[in-house]
Amino acid sequence: MADPSAKPVPLLKDELDIVIPTIRNLDFLEMWRPFFEQYHLIIVQDGDPNKVINVPAGFDYELYNRNDINRILGPKANCISFKDSACRCFGYMVSKKKYIYTIDDDCFVAKDPSGKDINALEQHIKNLLCPATPFFFNTLYDPYREGADFVRGYPFSLREGAPTAVSHGLWLNIPDYDAPTQLVKPRERNTRYVDAVLTIPKGTLFPMCGMNLAFDRELIGPAMYFGLMGDGQPIGRYDDMWAGWCVKVICDHLGLGVKTGLPYIWHSKASNPFVNLKKEYKGIFWQEEIIPFFQSATLSKESTSVQQCYIELSKQVKEKLGAVDPYFNKLADAMVTWIEAWDELNNNTSEETSSKQPNGAAK
Amino acid sequence: MADPSAKPVPLLKDELDIVIPTIRNLDFLEMWRPFFEQYHLIIVQDGDPNKVINVPAGFDYELYNRNDINRILGPKANCISFKDSACRCFGYMVSKKKYIYTIDDDCFVAKDPSGKDINALEQHIKNLLCPATPFFFNTLYDPYREGADFVRGYPFSLREGAPTAVSHGLWLNIPDYDAPTQLVKPRERNTRYVDAVLTIPKGTLFPMCGMNLAFDRELIGPAMYFGLMGDGQPIGRYDDMWAGWCVKVICDHLGLGVKTGLPYIWHSKASNPFVNLKKEYKGIFWQEEIIPFFQSATLSKESTSVQQCYIELSKQVKEKLGAVDPYFNKLADAMVTWIEAWDELNNNTSEETSSKQPNGAAK
Numbered sequence: 001m002a003d004p005s006a007k008p009v010p011l012l013k014d015e016l017d018i019v020i021p022t023i024r025n026l027d028f029l030e031m032w033r034p035f036f037e038q039y040h041l042i043i044v045q046d047g048d049p050n051k052v053i054n055v056p057a058g059f060d061y062e063l064y065n066r067n068d069i070n071r072i073l074g075p076k077a078n079c080i081s082f083k084d085s086a087c088r089c090f091g092y093m094v095s096k097k098k099y100i101y102t103i104d105d106d107c108f109v110a111k112d113p114s115g116k117d118i119n120a121l122e123q124h125i126k127n128l129l130c131p132a133t134p135f136f137f138n139t140l141y142d143p144y145r146e147g148a149d150f151v152r153g154y155p156f157s158l159r160e161g162a163p164t165a166v167s168h169g170l171w172l173n174i175p176d177y178d179a180p181t182q183l184v185k186p187r188e189r190n191t192r193y194v195d196a197v198l199t200i201p202k203g204t205l206f207p208m209c210g211m212n213l214a215f216d217r218e219l220i221g222p223a224m225y226f227g228l229m230g231d232g233q234p235i236g237r238y239d240d241m242w243a244g245w246c247v248k249v250i251c252d253h254l255g256l257g258v259k260t261g262l263p264y265i266w267h268s269k270a271s272n273p274f275v276n277l278k279k280e281y282k283g284i285f286w287q288e289e290i291i292p293f294f295q296s297a298t299l300s301k302e303s304t305s306v307q308q309c310y311i312e313l314s315k316q317v318k319e320k321l322g323a324v325d326p327y328f329n330k331l332a333d334a335m336v337t338w339i340e341a342w343d344e345l346n347n348n349t350s351e352e353t354s355s356k357q358p359n360g361a362a363k
Numbered sequence: 364m365a366d367p368s369a370k371p372v373p374l375l376k377d378e379l380d381i382v383i384p385t386i387r388n389l390d391f392l393e394m395w396r397p398f399f400e401q402y403h404l405i406i407v408q409d410g411d412p413n414k415v416i417n418v419p420a421g422f423d424y425e426l427y428n429r430n431d432i433n434r435i436l437g438p439k440a441n442c443i444s445f446k447d448s449a450c451r452c453f454g455y456m457v458s459k460k461k462y463i464y465t466i467d468d469d470c471f472v473a474k475d476p477s478g479k480d481i482n483a484l485e486q487h488i489k490n491l492l493c494p495a496t497p498f499f500f501n502t503l504y505d506p507y508r509e510g511a512d513f514v515r516g517y518p519f520s521l522r523e524g525a526p527t528a529v530s531h532g533l534w535l536n537i538p539d540y541d542a543p544t545q546l547v548k549p550r551e552r553n554t555r556y557v558d559a560v561l562t563i564p565k566g567t568l569f570p571m572c573g574m575n576l577a578f579d580r581e582l583i584g585p586a587m588y589f590g591l592m593g594d595g596q597p598i599g600r601y602d603d604m605w606a607g608w609c610v611k612v613i614c615d616h617l618g619l620g621v622k623t624g625l626p627y628i629w630h631s632k633a634s635n636p637f638v639n640l641k642k643e644y645k646g647i648f649w650q651e652e653i654i655p656f657f658q659s660a661t662l663s664k665e666s667t668s669v670q671q672c673y674i675e676l677s678k679q680v681k682e683k684l685g686a687v688d689p690y691f692n693k694l695a696d697a698m699v700t701w702i703e704a705w706d707e708l709n710n711n712t713s714e715e716t717s718s719k720q721p722n723g724a725a726k
Contacts (some may be wrong), residue, residue, distance in 0.1 A: 136567075136569070137567050137568065137569035138569075138570075139569060139572070139623050140533070140553065141557060147555055148555065149538070149540060149544055150540075151538065151539050151541075152539050152540055152570060152604070153541070153570030153604040155651055155654050157651050168502065170503070176514050176515050177512060177513075177514060178514075178517075181512055188510065188512065190511070192511065193558070194504060194557060194558050195555055195558070201563075201564050201567035204565075204566070204567065205499055205500065206500035206502060207502060207514050207516030209514070240516075241516040260502050280515075288520050291499065
């Protein structure tokens with residue numbers, strides 16, 4: 001255990017869980033030790049549950065494999081993907097904290113232009129704790145940042161901003177490209193450090209990547225469902241995209257903000273573009289219909305909680321996307337199951353909450 | 364005259380005019396000489412027409428003072444503001460080029476983080492010549508820039524982008540703040556160089572600053588009207604804002620893109636916040652109603668040209684903002700006059716165009 005007198009207590013130490021989906025030993029955590037060691041980790045082990053995942057000493061964590069997920073969720077476990085990093089959303093569901101940071105195990109600490117290690121988690125927390133500006137664009141980017149403000153012409157009534165629900169971080173080195181772009185530009189590396197955080201305006205969709213992502217679980221958690229991907233499904237690599245589209249529509253409806261930009265992580269390894277193409281190719285067609293669907297989706301005034309919004313959206317998915325492929329009917333059902341499971345594990349009464357705590361899984 | 368064999372021909376040399384509104388000698392051009400010298404300048408002299416404005420030797424320019432404006436436009440000259448930098452839009456109207464760059468005379472050459480002088484005009488031209496992405500947000504910013512592309516999840520059908528109508532550049536040193544912010548933060552300087560160009564998404568308004576701005580006159584020129592400001596008007600310092608709101612609504616309607624970000628100029632001198640407050644204070648109230656008006660403004664399918672869109676918008680201004688203050692009725696009328704004057708000076712037949720060329724004004 002870390003000696004609390006030796007290290008300063010980091011921001012939100014007891015209010016944030018770090019969720020990591022993995023199939024391998026978590027040696028990558030060594031590099032993150034100075035920034036993650038005082039936080040609690042939730043590790044979601046994908047693939048063979050009999051494989052032992054080594055976690056470097058000194059980290060405080062709980063680990064769930066497929067057997068744990070099946071045991072905890074029972075028949076509802078079918079909403080959690082298998083053999084796909086989409087399984088990470090199980091970690092969002094079992095967390096009891098207000099904030100989540102999720103990171104892939106091939107992401108390392110990046111350096112800023114001065115050569116200093118970037119504390120990605122700290123920047124995400126800053127992004128989440130200060131307001132967003134979804135209703136009007138500020139040309140000097142985040143107006144709450146030191147040395148910046150709202151520019152001339154920005155309405156004063158909007159300067160309080162909106163609560164920030166999501167902080168989407170970026171990647172140096174290997175950019176998050178689709179398979180066709182990977183194939184066409186195998187050597188492209190992202191070397192441009194853009195020193196900005198900005199709010200994605202209301203009404204605008206964006207491609208949300210799950211590699212380096214933080215969010216406020218209380219504000220938007222139930223919408224952070226990463227869908228049905230991987231084993232037994234016709235599609236992969238759209239888990240975070242799906243979540244991003246749903247989340248953005250719901251944030252817009254509820255008046256919440258979504259930020260993108262800083263912090264960067266160092267993405268070390270490009271995944272195999274041929275494998276990716278196989279996972280993605282249906283999504284490449286489908287997204288041409290999915291995105292217009294989400295762009296025109298509206299939610300009713302009666303939907304005032306994230307859960308209500310999500311259930312309403314699931315009905316629209318079935319109604320409007322079911323015709324694209326039967327997969328979307330299955331996905332719409334899984335969206336409902338996800339909310340049921342979320343509510344079961346996250347009941348508001350403390351007695352029920354504690355009775356739902358996973359036991360055997362925590363180490 | 365510059366010896367063409369001695370210098371490389373800059374981009375769009377014969378297709379772009381630089382418009383500068385001023386009340387003083389243009390010594391600031393000395394610093395811009397390497398970047399501007401081969402372009403044609405249109406100088407709009409504000410204030411006393413008898414004052415002689417000195418332009419450094421070697422620049423190719425035409426200059427218009429108030430007498431010229433009155434002579435050229437006759438009774439329609441009342442749509443051009445006096446004693447306010449809004450007069451610059453007269454320069455947009457008399458230009459015969461496809462592109463305009465406009466800059467304030469207190470803006471100097473900025474340096475990039477490596478210490479190199481920034482050729483702001485060249486960056487604006489790059490921004491205008493490559494497409495914009497108004498329909499979906501790309502998290503790695505401008506996907507057409509070297510070393511960048513569309514990220515995973517970006518619909519392939521949208522990767523051709525949309526024509527870029529406007530390139531909005533930023534400012535190092537003195538940020539473009541309103542009077543209240545200037546008063547509260549007198550010492551704030553913008554030192555953050557954000558290495559990004561991005562498209563303002565469709566449906567999102569932004570505060571467009573006229574200090575460092577380029578646009579495609581053929582695509583959006585007739586909407587670049589800087590309104591009625593300054594002498595005899597109840598408001599100032601909203602000229603560029605007004606233009607920006609109108610331009611954005613019309614670009615969104617016509618499927619055109621608006622970019623913001625690079626290039627930076629060095630803004631040398633903060634204007635007087637007390638004077639600014641006097642000019643702005645009505646705008647500070649009014650913008651609370653103007654912005655929702657523009658946010659909800661829609662144009663009919665029948666409006667397919669910028670002129671038609673602008674006339675339609677002028678009617679909505681009268682109808683919806685006339686109740687805010689009688690000033691908006693006057694402004695709506697001036698919007699119509701502006702379009703009439705624009706069409707008079709920009710007739711498509713070459714014979715008529717040449718007969719409308721200003722004579723005595725060009726030096």
